[in-house]
Amino acid sequence: MSKKPTAGPALHKVIMVGSGGVGKSALTLQFMYDEFVEDYEPTKADSYRKKVVLDGEEVQIDILDTAGQEDYAAIRDNYFRSGEGFLCVFSITDDESFQATQEFREQILRVKNDESIPFLLVGNKCDLNDKRKVPLNECQVRAQQWSVPYVETSAKTRENVDKVFFDLMREIRSRKTEDSKATSGRAKDRCKKRRLKCTLL
């Protein structure tokens, strides 16, 4: 799977996080299969792989769709550890889900121990703008605090769905090239750590 990019196309591992019912699975399924699932069925954990062309280069994306419900929090850590980038999803029609992103961010940083891990804050269900509960500027402020991009999506209309995945993959890719430069370059202990991380992922 995470064999170094020498063999086969590069593989980027993306993890979907966020509260229950915000549309993580819907986004994933829309991206993977161009389908929108109306009926809600809580996810425990699902994983997908897809070949995509990222800026003219063929890459593979592994998407891990995690459970929003707290019941499955225990197994989340195991997944977070091996994730390379995170899409932190909330619903713009549900303020609680927006508040919860803070916790997810903390959990990810705790596991990854890396402030600059590729990360996107995603406000889903933007087709329901008339039911919006989370003001746009609040979202942007939070994204700024974390210094991550903020994107609004709609799994239903497919708005920005590809964008979030591709943006994240670009971040992961640039992060990886950065790391490999660092390992070949100076700062030995830093590169040691990095290398460990890189191979680990």
Add this chain to the structure above:
Amino acid sequence: MDFDSPEEKEFPGLYASEAIDSKSKKSKEESDFSEGDHDKHSKKDLLIGRRKDKKDKGKDRGYAALEGESSPEEELDTKSPSKSKKSKTFKFTSSKSKEKREKSRDKEKEPKALEEEPPQKAKEKEREKEKDRHHDEKEHKKKDKERKEKDKKDKFEKKDKKDKKSKQLQQEDASEVEEVLALGYPIFGVSISLATERSRCHDGIDLPLVVRDCIDFLQQEQSLKCDHIYKVEPIKTRLLHYKRLYNNRDNDASVDDIPTACSLLKLFLRELPEPVLTTDLVARFEEVASHPKVTDQQTELQQLLEQLPKCNRTLLSWILLHFDAVIQQERYNKLNAQSLAMLLSPTLQMSHRLMVVLLCHCTNLFPDVKLIKYVPPLTSSSPGLPDNPEDIKTELRKQDSLLTQIHSEMNAGFITKKREEQLWEVQRIITQLKRKLRSCEKKQEKSIDELEHTTAAPPAPAQASQSAAQPTEQIPPTTNQSTVTAPIVSEDTIDSVPTHTVTSLQQHDETNIATSPPPIEYTVDKQTGYLLLSKSNPQRDDLLRLQIEYDELMNWQNELKTRILAERNEIFRMKQLYEQELLKAQAAPTISQEQLPAEGDYERIIEHYTRENALLEHKKQMLGMEIKEERRACIALQVELRMQEF
């Protein structure tokens, strides 16, 4: 020195009890255990301080070593399995004599020279030396004590050594830790339940994978018939190689030669900390085996087996049934119960006699155990996912079991790159399986829907006749009581029922019509009460036909109802007659006895009539069906006829 003797007693005792603990506990958290162990060390460290003040040199070295151990490596150390702990503790207990010290000093130099060697080799040597030391120590213990007291001048020297030793220990620890991390949690040398839990078969059979693989391989016909089975020793390195693979859960390639498979199975059994029959029960098993009556043996064995832990019982059943399969092939492999028991009873830690007894009863003791070949969960390299919903479900169960195991291992800190990759892979397969299962279910639903549609396609006559046929059975009880006195139904009721139902039909039709948008003009035929749509309406004929058919069916229903009532009255009359006859018969019972023919004839006659009756019953049913069909055809014709009237 005052302290010497009590401490020396205390010191080895302490470790010995710990060693026993580690065995008897068999807890999953060996890390916990070693933490506990470490706590003790640090307590010791505290004591060391005191003793140093008192210049107790004899002890100094040993404690120094402990200090070394509880230094930076402690975190890593917590993960080391109890085994390596034990070997270390020997060393510490051993370091007591001057001679000893001198010896060990020499030895310490060697390992340092060897440090460039691959860590494993160095470690093995190290262990051997430790054993030697331990051995020496026992011999010289007494002398040592005396000498120790004279050793005060060695103090400084010792300190040097202390440093050396702690350094060495650190290095040793590091190399050990490397191996330990790779090992994770071993499955050899731990209890059956632990081994089972750590390397599950994911198809619901609770056996350690290594046992399952070996038995699977050996159960093949050519293995069973091979006369090497359980006789030939394998290549040692090969055996150890496989042991390591299984301990690392790295067994992509399972065993592929008979001697290694046999020995690996034996090795697993031999290294169990407790016999398969458990220390508590093994004596009672032996007792039963010496029982003279073979028939009693079996029931008693059965009772004892019930008391075994489940995983022990499973393991026992599988190995015994496998051994039984081996001796079934005596013709080819020259092994019978006696000779196989000779070879294997020591491994199983039971007497020859007991093993023979178990072999003799095993098929009866475990009647529902079948040695099924293990099909491991699919991987991404597998050719493809199953298509059949049932297969998908079983595969899904396996994958789920595998996933749970990966999670629990990762939660326990057994994390490797490979495991993480596997986690994603298994998760992906599960997702694919679930999707596939869902689409299968959808397909099924669709096909069922379609089936229903096709059966419902020519609905008019079939449904109507069904709905008419059902009431014939259901309605009588309600009308029953009122008409019991008048067996022949009056014409009024016949008439009233249809008119009433027609109105309900009207309502029904109206609701149907209401859903179709344009307003519909209709007239009511005064004579029959039928709804008549305007002549231009294409549904006019359909509606008319349905109404006529409904009428006809209702007529039929009423006709049948009257007949049912008539029959009921007949039954009632016959019952009364029967009761009267019964009373008469009781009054004169002797007559009937006289009339009895010979017994053989009687039976023949009964047989004849029962057969005849069955035939008649069948004929009756067939006729009933025919009548029904005829009647249906009649109604259809009647409908067409009446259609002409409008």
